[in-house]
Amino acid sequence: MKALQDAMPLIEKTSRLVGTSAERRLNLARLPWLEWWIKSRWPLLIVRSVTLAAFIFTILAGLVGSPVGSHNFAIIFVWIAWWTALKLLFIPLGGRSWCSVCPLPMPGEWLQAGGLISKAGNANGFGLRWPRRLRGYWLASGLFLLIGMFSAVTLTDARLTAWILLILLVSALALSLVFERRAFCSYLCPIGGFTGLYAKTAPLEVRVIHPAVCKTHSEKTCYLHCPWGIYPLAMRDSSQCGLCMECLRVCEYDNIALNLRPFGSDLAVSQPKTGLDETLLALVMLSSALSFSAVFTGPWGWLKSAAYAIGSPAWLAYSAAYLALSLLVLPGLYALAVWLSRNAGEIGKPLKRLIAEQAQPLLPLGLFTWIAFTIDFAFPKFSLILSVLSDPLGWGWDLFGTAGASIHPAILGAAPMLQVGAVLVGLFWSVNLGQRRVETQQANWRAALPVAAFSLLYSLLMLWLLVG
Amino acid sequence: MLREWLARLILVILLLATGLSLAAAWKARRAANVLYARMPENGGWTPSDLRATVGEPLTIRMTSDDVTHSFAVGQMDWPAVDIYPGEMSAVTLTFDRPGKYTFYCTRWCGVNHWRMRGTIQVSATEPEAPEKAEPPLYVQLGLDIDAEHSARFLPDRTPSAGRGAIMGASLPQKYASREYYLSHSPSEAWQDLRDESNLSMRSDAELWDLVAFAWSLQTTSDAIAAGEELYRPNCAACHGKTGGGNGVFAKELGDEAHSLDGHAIAAPAIFSDPENMLGASPALLHGKIVRGGMGTGMPYWGPIFTDEQVWALVSYLWTFQFNFDLEAKP
Amino acid sequence: MIRWKKITFWGLIASLGLGFSLAPLPARANSGAHKVFTLQAKRYAFWPAVLVVNPGDRVTIELIPQDVVHGLSIDNYDLNMTADPGQTTSLTFIAGQPGSYTMRCSVTCGAMHPFMIGRLQVGQNDLLWRAAGLALLAAVAGIFWRRV
Numbered sequence: 001m002k003a004l005q006d007a008m009p010l011i012e013k014t015s016r017l018v019g020t021s022a023e024r025r026l027n028l029a030r031l032p033w034l035e036w037w038i039k040s041r042w043p044l045l046i047v048r049s050v051t052l053a054a055f056i057f058t059i060l061a062g063l064v065g066s067p068v069g070s071h072n073f074a075i076i077f078v079w080i081a082w083w084t085a086l087k088l089l090f091i092p093l094g095g096r097s098w099c100s101v102c103p104l105p106m107p108g109e110w111l112q113a114g115g116l117i118s119k120a121g122n123a124n125g126f127g128l129r130w131p132r133r134l135r136g137y138w139l140a141s142g143l144f145l146l147i148g149m150f151s152a153v154t155l156t157d158a159r160l161t162a163w164i165l166l167i168l169l170v171s172a173l174a175l176s177l178v179f180e181r182r183a184f185c186s187y188l189c190p191i192g193g194f195t196g197l198y199a200k201t202a203p204l205e206v207r208v209i210h211p212a213v214c215k216t217h218s219e220k221t222c223y224l225h226c227p228w229g230i231y232p233l234a235m236r237d238s239s240q241c242g243l244c245m246e247c248l249r250v251c252e253y254d255n256i257a258l259n260l261r262p263f264g265s266d267l268a269v270s271q272p273k274t275g276l277d278e279t280l281l282a283l284v285m286l287s288s289a290l291s292f293s294a295v296f297t298g299p300w301g302w303l304k305s306a307a308y309a310i311g312s313p314a315w316l317a318y319s320a321a322y323l324a325l326s327l328l329v330l331p332g333l334y335a336l337a338v339w340l341s342r343n344a345g346e347i348g349k350p351l352k353r354l355i356a357e358q359a360q361p362l363l364p365l366g367l368f369t370w371i372a373f374t375i376d377f378a379f380p381k382f383s384l385i386l387s388v389l390s391d392p393l394g395w396g397w398d399l400f401g402t403a404g405a406s407i408h409p410a411i412l413g414a415a416p417m418l419q420v421g422a423v424l425v426g427l428f429w430s431v432n433l434g435q436r437r438v439e440t441q442q443a444n445w446r447a448a449l450p451v452a453a454f455s456l457l458y459s460l461l462m463l464w465l466l467v468g
Numbered sequence: 469m470l471r472e473w474l475a476r477l478i479l480v481i482l483l484l485a486t487g488l489s490l491a492a493a494w495k496a497r498r499a500a501n502v503l504y505a506r507m508p509e510n511g512g513w514t515p516s517d518l519r520a521t522v523g524e525p526l527t528i529r530m531t532s533d534d535v536t537h538s539f540a541v542g543q544m545d546w547p548a549v550d551i552y553p554g555e556m557s558a559v560t561l562t563f564d565r566p567g568k569y570t571f572y573c574t575r576w577c578g579v580n581h582w583r584m585r586g587t588i589q590v591s592a593t594e595p596e597a598p599e600k601a602e603p604p605l606y607v608q609l610g611l612d613i614d615a616e617h618s619a620r621f622l623p624d625r626t627p628s629a630g631r632g633a634i635m636g637a638s639l640p641q642k643y644a645s646r647e648y649y650l651s652h653s654p655s656e657a658w659q660d661l662r663d664e665s666n667l668s669m670r671s672d673a674e675l676w677d678l679v680a681f682a683w684s685l686q687t688t689s690d691a692i693a694a695g696e697e698l699y700r701p702n703c704a705a706c707h708g709k710t711g712g713g714n715g716v717f718a719k720e721l722g723d724e725a726h727s728l729d730g731h732a733i734a735a736p737a738i739f740s741d742p743e744n745m746l747g748a749s750p751a752l753l754h755g756k757i758v759r760g761g762m763g764t765g766m767p768y769w770g771p772i773f774t775d776e777q778v779w780a781l782v783s784y785l786w787t788f789q790f791n792f793d794l795e796a797k798p
Numbered sequence: 799m800i801r802w803k804k805i806t807f808w809g810l811i812a813s814l815g816l817g818f819s820l821a822p823l824p825a826r827a828n829s830g831a832h833k834v835f836t837l838q839a840k841r842y843a844f845w846p847a848v849l850v851v852n853p854g855d856r857v858t859i860e861l862i863p864q865d866v867v868h869g870l871s872i873d874n875y876d877l878n879m880t881a882d883p884g885q886t887t888s889l890t891f892i893a894g895q896p897g898s899y900t901m902r903c904s905v906t907c908g909a910m911h912p913f914m915i916g917r918l919q920v921g922q923n924d925l926l927w928r929a930a931g932l933a934l935l936a937a938v939a940g941i942f943w944r945r946v
Binding site for chain 2: 050
């Protein structure tokens with residue numbers, strides 16, 4: 001609290017810079033038919049209880065159900081249904097919206113708050129601050145790379161999926177008892193990392209409406225009750241906000257809004273504070289999309305076998321290649337592009353800072369590449385969602401009569417064009433963003449070309465992997 | 469405070485409903501006799517020993533945990549039931565006679581597929597005198613079926629039963645007997661024919677044709693067709709569609725890493741090799757099929773095929789060496 | 799940019815875009831040949847993984863599983879076959895529109911079965927060429943679409 005009070009002058013100065021765009025945007029929380037649903041605690045609690053129950057069901061299904069992945073609720077619902085919903089709906093349309101209903105942190109958050117229907121807070125637990133060294137996206141990058149190395153087995157083994165979910169659940173709970181707020185979500189969740197990154201492109205945000213009101217408000221109720229430890233007035237972007245809207249509910253002046261905003265608003269903010277850790281995570285996501293496309297949707301059986309045979313020399317070679325691509329090749333090419341751009345027009349800034357700043361265009365590129373990959377990966381398996389609803393454990397049930405369902409071929413036929421469309425949108429947006437950023441910096445327009453070339457080459461490679 | 473208890477109640481109800489329904493489902497599943505079909509490398513049939521009583525229907529529900537399998541009972545007429553991964557199949561069997569039956573997988577599920585067997589112990593309602601089983605023919609004849617059996621004499625061209633039929637009248641009676649056929653290899657038969665004084669003017673090739681003709685008398689085209697029907701799903705995967713010892717598993721069978729019990733493995737026998745086949749008597753072939761390869765990858769088919777089926781297979785095997793088409797022109 | 803220059807530029811981009819998307823690509827004459835492939839299937843790959851044919855060809859694929867029961871289905875084609883080791887099956891069909899179609903194993907054959915994938919390349923991959931052209935256009939358009 002004291003730290004916050006000390007920082008107040010800087011926060012207020014920044015908020016004036018950030019602007020009062022909230023005053024111009026459509027506040028969904030004021031829409032008559034939506035207002036109660038947002039301001040009451042009950043709808044969110046019910047949804048969270050349902051997702052928690054479904055999560056427990058998923059873990060149990062993975063542990064006791066058939067080990068055959070295509071007939072197990074855990075595999076199909078985690079890696080096909082939920083993953084597709086996350087990549088195609090939750091993130092592009094809602095940013096970090098999944099985080100508001102995610103069951104993982106809920107037991108911990110309820111314990112911290114001391115109740116299910118009470119305001120979020122830090123009544124229980126040790127409430128330690130997360131170590132400074134471990135902040136940022138470094139951990140998220142590392143965890144995602146780790147997942148990538150074991151992805152072939154994780155995506156196909158129901159037992160392993162169940163164990164991973166269980167470990168995540170227990171870790172989130174343990175962390176909630178030791179650290180303050182949603183420490184797991186902010187720093188350890190493998191999904192949280194890239195969801196936060198891509199949230200900057202999404203059309204939903206939670207922001208303060210009139211900063212002047214906050215200036216005279218000393219209790220800072222919103223900050224006290226935010227599970228993410230955010231001070232709404234100081235929000236530069238939506239990457240840390242889980243859209244739980246607790247701040248909106250507790251604000252005594254009703255001064256917080258849930259705004260509909262143009263796509264990519266956070267990316268247009270001048271002086272974007274992108275750290276090297278964000279840049280690395282953005283690049284890790286790009287290289288992982290390449291790698292997963294090659295392994296899962298490519299015709300190279302030897303690559304799949306290598307990725308699957310954990311512990312074998314082939315797997316070690318695959319992991320080494322994956323890590324090299326993610327930590328050396330792609331970052332190296334990107335750094336080269338930034339260095340070229342420096343020579344072309346942005347002389348005067350240190351390379352390190354440029355590398356971080358120029359990473360913004362990598363976000364829409366990554367978002368849409370992952371959308372394209374998800375379409376390629378998941379669409380052909382949609383029929384399994386229906387069949388596994390009727391027979392979640394692979395025990396020969398047919399609860400809803402859909403056990404033998406198959407998907408309409410029209411959906412499958414459209415998939416390649418949808419993938420191409422997604423890659424093209426991401427490429428255009430990325431290049432345009434780079435160009436606009438260069439313009440606002442008053443640098444030579446040619447400075448945008450090298451990173452644009454990087455994005456173009458990357459997109460061509462992705463296109464070849466997806467529809468080649 | 470009331471709201472809080474209501475919220476907790478809702479959560480607890482949801483979680484209990486989830487947990488209890490799954491627990492109930494799991495219990496029901498354990499109570500049902502589910503037979504798990506798994507590749508032998510993953511444990512084979514689980515459980516592998518079943519029990520039944522004569523006259524009482526035994527219903528078995530089966531599922532596979534890895535690849536496509538199927539269920540059949542050896543030496544019985546019941547059709548095989550396919551078992552697909554993640555799906556449930558069921559079969560109901562009623563046994564007339566007590567004894568130990570072997571059930572097995574009939575769809576190739578890896579190089580160790582033939583090891584995927586289990587037993588059903590069927591007990592009688594009234595005590596019955598056990599049936600006396602006859603030892604297999606090779607035992608009765610005192611044959612060492614593991615001994616070297618290279619043919620001493622080989623034909624220059626494929627012997628044809630059709631050509632042999634033309635000379636059929638000159639075939640001495642003993643060669644047409646089943647006893648002779650069973651206990652002699654074609655090479656021995658040829659040698660015996662060569663020693664016959666009244667056949668001394670016949671050429672070597674003509675005598676081979678006579679051997680083929682003699683062999684053709686011991687089978688029917690129906691039996692050969694039946695043999696082919698058995699060969700394709702059971703033998704072709706290792707021995708090859710054309711008997712060349714080059715089936716899809718042939719290479720693997722020379723690889724120690726795939727031997728489940730550490731025994732030496734050998735490449736599958738080549739049925740199109742005259743030296744190998746023409747030195748083997750039908751009894752020897754019958755014995756190899758019934759007893760298996762003693763640690764090599766050759767399965768023992770004794771509990772699986774009826775005697776009639778084995779003889780049909782033996783007949784089919786001769787078609788790799790002889791032309792049994794009796795309509796053939798010389 | 800001067801107004802008429804702007805209109806010309808964007809008009810050019812738009813027409814190129816339409817051209818890349820819709821213009822018919824030069825296609826090789828239909829040879830109508832009969833192409834026979836022996837497709838080996840082993841967990842978890844097909845060999846050869848990529849089959850190349852021309853539009854209009856009569857294609858026969860003989861599926862030869864090497865270890866367990868495998869199947870074959872091809873996206874956009876209504877065909878499906880299953881084969882056991884030692885017993886091959888064949889099917890014949892006519893290759894249709896040019897493009898790259900995914901071949902999949904249609905019988906669960908183990909853990910990585912959903913990713914047992916091959917490709918049927920009919921003629922040239924129109925979609926990939928168009929996409930590449932459009933990607934180039936998208937990058938160019940992105941550079942010049944200036945909105946401050």
